[in-house]
Amino acid sequence: MVKKLLAEFIGTFWLVFGGCGSALFAAAYPELGIGFLGVSLAFGLTVVSMAYGLGHISGAHLNPAVTVGLYIAGRHHIREALPYMLSQILGAVVSASLLYFILSGTGSFIVGGFASNGYGDLSPGGYSLVSVFVAEAVLTFFFLLVIIGATDKLAPQGFGGIVIGLTLTLIHLISIPISNTSVNPARSISQALFAETEALSQLWVFIAAPILGAILAGIVSKYLFVKD
Numbered sequence: 001m002v003k004k005l006l007a008e009f010i011g012t013f014w015l016v017f018g019g020c021g022s023a024l025f026a027a028a029y030p031e032l033g034i035g036f037l038g039v040s041l042a043f044g045l046t047v048v049s050m051a052y053g054l055g056h057i058s059g060a061h062l063n064p065a066v067t068v069g070l071y072i073a074g075r076h077h078i079r080e081a082l083p084y085m086l087s088q089i090l091g092a093v094v095s096a097s098l099l100y101f102i103l104s105g106t107g108s109f110i111v112g113g114f115a116s117n118g119y120g121d122l123s124p125g126g127y128s129l130v131s132v133f134v135a136e137a138v139l140t141f142f143f144l145l146v147i148i149g150a151t152d153k154l155a156p157q158g159f160g161g162i163v164i165g166l167t168l169t170l171i172h173l174i175s176i177p178i179s180n181t182s183v184n185p186a187r188s189i190s191q192a193l194f195a196e197t198e199a200l201s202q203l204w205v206f207i208a209a210p211i212l213g214a215i216l217a218g219i220v221s222k223y224l225f226v227k228d
Helices: 002-025 035-053 064-072 078-103 129-150 160-179 185-192 205-224
Strands: none
Touching (some): 002 078, 064 205, 078 185, 129 160
């Protein structure tokens, strides 16, 4: 169990460091910025790398919503769910702390939104609370459905990590303009803690919507996929 929790800590640390780090340092870098496409790929690549690097240890959930969805689907034991989620959140917060430290090393140090999620004025495209909530719930639903399906007994073996990582890339391509893309409460919590905006007051949306989407996916999956 200790190895599993450590793997979840490390994996979620890497997801935040790679995904949010790319948004903070490289997205709009003068002339050579990677933009939305680059950030989307960065998040997807963190999942691919951890799925194959640590997936055989803990399953590489890297996301409390994923853990909840897999539990609802009958793919994860209840006694491991809370420790998994705590490890994920801790890994994300430690990662965000290091990102903050690195960001402070430039003469033009500005924290700003710190790659946090938001609606209204904090949404990149100015989307409303309802729009953001629906987008986050729907996208998390499909993310979990892909995760559960790609790891099903009847699915082609060995490709799950790639499919899941590409799905997260697609999700970011869709929703960075809407909410700066969460679908992951740990990722949202870690960035909101350091943001110089009202991100903390909006954080509940990025916990509730992904969890709701994950629960619905877990329920639907029971009728679609083979049980372990």
